[in-house]
Amino acid sequence: MALRSISVTQLSAYIKRLIAGDPILSGVIVKGEISKLTRHSSGHVYFTLKDSGSRISCFLPADRVPLLRYELEDGMEIIAIGSVSLYEKGGYYSLNVRSVEVEGEGALSAAFEALKRRLEAEGLFDPRHKKPLPPFPKRIGVVTSPTGAAIRDILTTLKRRYPFVDVLIYPCLVQGDGAAAQIAEGIKTLNERFPELDLMIVGRGGGSAEDLWCFNEEAVARAVYESEIPVISAVGHEIDTVICDLAADVRAATPTAAAELAVPHVLDLKDRVAQCSPERLSERLLSRISMAELRTEHALSAAYSAANDRIAALSARLLADLRSLEASDPLAVLARGFAYVTDTDGRHISSPEAAPEGTLLRVRFSGGEIGAVSRGAAEGAKEDDDEC
Amino acid sequence: MSVEKLSFEEALARLEEKSARLRSGELPLEESLKLYEECVRYHDICAGFLAEARQKIELYRPGTGETEEFDEA
Numbered sequence: 001m002a003l004r005s006i007s008v009t010q011l012s013a014y015i016k017r018l019i020a021g022d023p024i025l026s027g028v029i030v031k032g033e034i035s036k037l038t039r040h041s042s043g044h045v046y047f048t049l050k051d052s053g054s055r056i057s058c059f060l061p062a063d064r065v066p067l068l069r070y071e072l073e074d075g076m077e078i079i080a081i082g083s084v085s086l087y088e089k090g091g092y093y094s095l096n097v098r099s100v101e102v103e104g105e106g107a108l109s110a111a112f113e114a115l116k117r118r119l120e121a122e123g124l125f126d127p128r129h130k131k132p133l134p135p136f137p138k139r140i141g142v143v144t145s146p147t148g149a150a151i152r153d154i155l156t157t158l159k160r161r162y163p164f165v166d167v168l169i170y171p172c173l174v175q176g177d178g179a180a181a182q183i184a185e186g187i188k189t190l191n192e193r194f195p196e197l198d199l200m201i202v203g204r205g206g207g208s209a210e211d212l213w214c215f216n217e218e219a220v221a222r223a224v225y226e227s228e229i230p231v232i233s234a235v236g237h238e239i240d241t242v243i244c245d246l247a248a249d250v251r252a253a254t255p256t257a258a259a260e261l262a263v264p265h266v267l268d269l270k271d272r273v274a275q276c277s278p279e280r281l282s283e284r285l286l287s288r289i290s291m292a293e294l295r296t297e298h299a300l301s302a303a304y305s306a307a308n309d310r311i312a313a314l315s316a317r318l319l320a321d322l323r324s325l326e327a328s329d330p331l332a333v334l335a336r337g338f339a340y341v342t343d344t345d346g347r348h349i350s351s352p353e354a355a356p357e358g359t360l361l362r363v364r365f366s367g368g369e370i371g372a373v374s375r376g377a378a379e380g381a382k383e384d385d386d387e388c
Numbered sequence: 389m390s391v392e393k394l395s396f397e398e399a400l401a402r403l404e405e406k407s408a409r410l411r412s413g414e415l416p417l418e419e420s421l422k423l424y425e426e427c428v429r430y431h432d433i434c435a436g437f438l439a440e441a442r443q444k445i446e447l448y449r450p451g452t453g454e455t456e457e458f459d460e461a
Binding site for chain 2: 135193
């Protein structure tokens with residue numbers, strides 16, 4: 001008896017049609033733990049979702065991978081959303097995953113650690129890549145919600161500390177689906193359209209781990225890393241650390257702290273400028289000038305008194321010389337009553353022999369001179385002397 | 389670059405650098421006086437910058453790619 005058979009392909013096609021036509025299987029939301037996760041070089045991701053009773057193969061197409069909000073890892077509890085389909089060549093059915101949700105702190109922190117490990121290995125948090133913040137920014141970009149607490153805190157702080165900086169706000173969602181894409185887009189847009197910005201602050205105020213999650217998504221981390229403009233990350237409160245913080249050039253504990261890190265304080269600057277005020281600088285200069293004046297005066301008076309001393313010494317010497325000259329002046333001797341006797345040729349007569357009797361003489365007194373005739377050796381005079 | 393066009397940052401840097409040189413007291417008095425005059429100019433630029441608050445807060449419109457004044461209220 002000839003059995004009526006169908007081909008394997010025909011059977012598979014039939015089962016495929018059955019599955020595809022089922023309204024439940026075309027849109028399932030299934031919870032389970034990831035195992036045997038494999039990233040294929042094509043970009044597709046394969047894993048098994050299991051619970052205590054059974055397991056199902058899962059397939060995440062490459063084009064969905066960048067849209068995933070959570071880094072997947074073995075052992076992670078997830079909720080996968082997708083459709084069941086038959087893989088005819090392999091002869092098995094699998095879950096074609098469209099998106100993944102994560103519930104609970106454990107799963108979130110596992111996703112955080114997994115992404116952190118991968119991006120760290122890739123160098124996205126490398127301190128050598130981090131850019132310094134300019135000390136006196138002229139214009140700052142802020143990527144955040146225009147209605148949140150963060151922008152209020154940032155603007156208040158900037159106004160209080162440094163009311164000379166312009167601000168450009170890029171408005172975006174800061175939580176939920178699509179937020180990460182908007183934040184990343186904001187960072188890229190500011191870089192492309194406003195490259196003159198000195199720095200940008202990316203962040204939001206406090207919230208639950210789920211609220212802050214968009215700052216843990218790969219798209220944000222990459223945009224921050226690739227930003228040419230230095231980025232300050234300011235997400236939530238002190239205790240919250242997100243991937244965005246790690247990729248940023250500077251991490252601020254809060255949006256207020258980010259604004260404080262972004263600009264100097266006007267009072268500090270006024271103080272610095274006052275240190276160099278003309279009054280301060282001239283104090284020392286004036287004392288240097290009066291010192292110089294004093295020195296000039298001293299030098300002048302020293303030179304004056306040295307010159308005076310010299311003049312006095314010279315005058316004294318001159319006077320002494322004069323005196324001694326006077327003493328040896330024959331005319332001065334005449335003034336004391338002596339006379340000076342010469343022959344008519346002016347030769348000095350110093351002995352009686354030089355003037356025998358009849359010699360014509362000239363006798364000079366201090367008052368003038370007379371002519372005289374020698375009477376020879378003066379015996380009369382001797383007689384007179386004898387008489388005495 | 390003319391002194392008047394200097395940014396606050398540049399003017400402050402020059403002010404502090406020249407003031408320090410002036411304070412060192414190692415220069416001849418005549419050079420010090422010239423330096424002092426420069427310091428006064430830089431000081432006036434810095435003090436002038438800090439004297440008056442001026443800030444423009446703008447909001448970018450991703451849809452149109454335009455910016456508008458941000459309403460802080």
